[in-house]
Amino acid sequence: MDELIEILKDLHSDVDFNTCTTLIDDKILDSFDIVSIVSEVDDRFDVTIPAKELVPENFNSAKALWELITRLQED
Amino acid sequence: MRNVLEYLDKTASAYPSKIAFRDEKTALTFGQLDLMSRRAGSALLRDGISREPVAVYMSKTPAQIAAFMAVLQAGCFYVPIDDEMPATRIRLIFENLKPRAVIFGEDTEENASKFAGDATVYSWESISRGEEDAEALTKLRSSMIDTDPAYIMYTSGSTGIPKGVAVCHRSLIDYIESFCEVMRFDEDTVFGSQTPFYFDASLKDIYPTIKLGCETVIIPHTLFMFPVKLVEFLNEYKINTLCWVVSALTMISAFGAFDEVMPQYLKLVGFGGEVFPIKQYKRWKKALPDVRYINLYGPTETTGVSMYYEVDRDFEKDDVIPLGRPFENVDIFLLDENDKLSDEGEICMRGTCVTLGYYQDKERTSEAFVQNPLNDRYPEIIYRTGDIARRNERGELVFVSRKDFQIKHMGHRVELGEIEADVNSIKGVSSSCAVYLKKKDRIELYYEGGPEEAEMLSYLKEKLPRYMVPTKTHKLTAMPLTPNGKIDRKGLTQLSEG
Numbered sequence: 001m002d003e004l005i006e007i008l009k010d011l012h013s014d015v016d017f018n019t020c021t022t023l024i025d026d027k028i029l030d031s032f033d034i035v036s037i038v039s040e041v042d043d044r045f046d047v048t049i050p051a052k053e054l055v056p057e058n059f060n061s062a063k064a065l066w067e068l069i070t071r072l073q074e075d
Numbered sequence: 076m077r078n079v080l081e082y083l084d085k086t087a088s089a090y091p092s093k094i095a096f097r098d099e100k101t102a103l104t105f106g107q108l109d110l111m112s113r114r115a116g117s118a119l120l121r122d123g124i125s126r127e128p129v130a131v132y133m134s135k136t137p138a139q140i141a142a143f144m145a146v147l148q149a150g151c152f153y154v155p156i157d158d159e160m161p162a163t164r165i166r167l168i169f170e171n172l173k174p175r176a177v178i179f180g181e182d183t184e185e186n187a188s189k190f191a192g193d194a195t196v197y198s199w200e201s202i203s204r205g206e207e208d209a210e211a212l213t214k215l216r217s218s219m220i221d222t223d224p225a226y227i228m229y230t231s232g233s234t235g236i237p238k239g240v241a242v243c244h245r246s247l248i249d250y251i252e253s254f255c256e257v258m259r260f261d262e263d264t265v266f267g268s269q270t271p272f273y274f275d276a277s278l279k280d281i282y283p284t285i286k287l288g289c290e291t292v293i294i295p296h297t298l299f300m301f302p303v304k305l306v307e308f309l310n311e312y313k314i315n316t317l318c319w320v321v322s323a324l325t326m327i328s329a330f331g332a333f334d335e336v337m338p339q340y341l342k343l344v345g346f347g348g349e350v351f352p353i354k355q356y357k358r359w360k361k362a363l364p365d366v367r368y369i370n371l372y373g374p375t376e377t378t379g380v381s382m383y384y385e386v387d388r389d390f391e392k393d394d395v396i397p398l399g400r401p402f403e404n405v406d407i408f409l410l411d412e413n414d415k416l417s418d419e420g421e422i423c424m425r426g427t428c429v430t431l432g433y434y435q436d437k438e439r440t441s442e443a444f445v446q447n448p449l450n451d452r453y454p455e456i457i458y459r460t461g462d463i464a465r466r467n468e469r470g471e472l473v474f475v476s477r478k479d480f481q482i483k484h485m486g487h488r489v490e491l492g493e494i495e496a497d498v499n500s501i502k503g504v505s506s507s508c509a510v511y512l513k514k515k516d517r518i519e520l521y522y523e524g525g526p527e528e529a530e531m532l533s534y535l536k537e538k539l540p541r542y543m544v545p546t547k548t549h550k551l552t553a554m555p556l557t558p559n560g561k562i563d564r565k566g567l568t569q570l571s572e573g
Contacts, residue, residue, distance in 0.1 A: 013529035051332040
């Protein structure tokens with residue numbers, strides 16, 4: 001989780017990713033960020049996020065994104 | 076034909092109740108578009124606003140297009156401004172433009188008023204419901220000529236100050252006529268609009284719609300993060316034509332959206348803004364083999380698209396899809412460093428497509444809009460694109476690189492110098508170098524002195540458009556220099572590439 005927060009902090013150092021649950025709803029993350037996140041997650045965790053998982057719910061908070069990564073790692 | 080509004084005159088009487096533009100929440104028919112634009116145009120005229128720039132500061136909605144038309148009705152030229160542009164850029168645009176009139180929408184009143192300064196601000200809601208003065212509109216229209224400006228679009232400038240490209244009715248009409256013919260749009264075309272209206276790429280949807288009486292659906296910006304939802308949206312609105320920047324198309328193919336859902340109605344995909352990676356193009360072609368794929372190329376300074384190539388053969392992994400050939404009435408030639416005709420050199424353009432130049436900026440206009448070096452017999456202005464191309468064995472032009480430090484990132488023109496100019500203006504920064512990593516399609520920044528890396532990043536986010544913000548910032552104790560004493564741009568690029 002810490003490593004994920006680090007990736008996110010790299011994109012928006014001014015956001016508290018531990019508490020924010022409206023990353024998409026409040027337009028904090030945009031399409032540039034999503035592209036970066038998907039490729040960084042692939043690089044660092046060796047997890048490819050499939051298209052069907054690219055939905056707002058999975059990106060609204062660091063926690064949701066982390067749960068997605070762990071779920072995909074287990075598959 | 077002298078005025079682009081003649082398109083609207085015709086479609087409004089032929090298809091008054093057909094939907095022209097829609098988004099998720101609103102829609103405007105051709106009849107409404109015409110009526111609202113005439114009412115609002117009359118309001119501007121009544122206040123003596125005529126033959127001058129009018130900033131249209133609204134969100135990307137059907138109403139914003141009606142406001143563009145209203146500005147044209149008043150014989151003025153519109154300048155699209157949108158809340159998605161960063162504040163610094165908007166401020167610089169207003170400083171260059173000095174408009175006397177600004178139109179705002181329901182959600183942009185506060186910001187529009189803030190930037191407007193002494194200008195009069197007009198609520199779209201109110202002026203689009205006012206009284207039409209048909210006589211004044213007709214009189215004004217008959218006094219206009221086809222070299223009067225229709226709009227100004229702002230693009231990146233290397234000094235950090237955006238350049239306003241002013242474009243006249245004649246260039247726009249010439250472009251739309253050729254474009255519609257090449258693309259074979261018709262009244263059943265349904266565009267899915269991707270690009271912001273403050274980029275000339277949006278002309279590809281807006282004007283064919285008004286000319287042909289077809290339809291444009293504005294796609295919500297956020298869907299470009301979620302490829303499966305995006306394709307579902309295309310299907311829901313039966314969108315059959317896309318004129319998108321390449322990065323928006325690759326977002327769908329690279330994330331494997333085709334494994335989940337297929338676009339059902341697509342017939343035509345125009346792509347531009349940057350080179351389409353062959354791997355991604357092949358995924359599209361494989362998923363949708365019957366769609367026509369057309370590469371579109373042309374800078375804002377020559378009214379949008381000036382060249383096209385309809386993909387008619389297979390490409391190998393290392394090939395580049397050609398830029399193809401010019402539209403009718405456009406002459407394109409390559410000049411080498413001695414300004415002689417060549418098979419590899421800077422792309423130069425001649426013809427009606429060449430725009431009026433940069434608004435209130437004689438100096439930068441005279442650098443790019445120059446006398447044709449091949450002609451010393453009479454005045455003839457050509458536009459030097461700064462793009463280098465070569466002619467392949469089939470006679471088609473193929474993009475090679477940029478002449479300067481301008482790059483294409485996520486479909487947008489970016490001057491690395493503009494980023495550096497901003498960074499260098501920060502207190503404590505002694506030098507900086509923005510590098511572009513082509514393979515990863517990202518920008519990284521190196522700088523000496525000034526704020527720490529995280530602070531630098533949040534500062535740049537405030538100041539620069541999103542697509543110009545570096546992915547990473549590196550603070551150095553000293554900039555590496557070349558033997559000539561210049562910043563070692565190449566070395567830093569290699570360092571970032573790892």
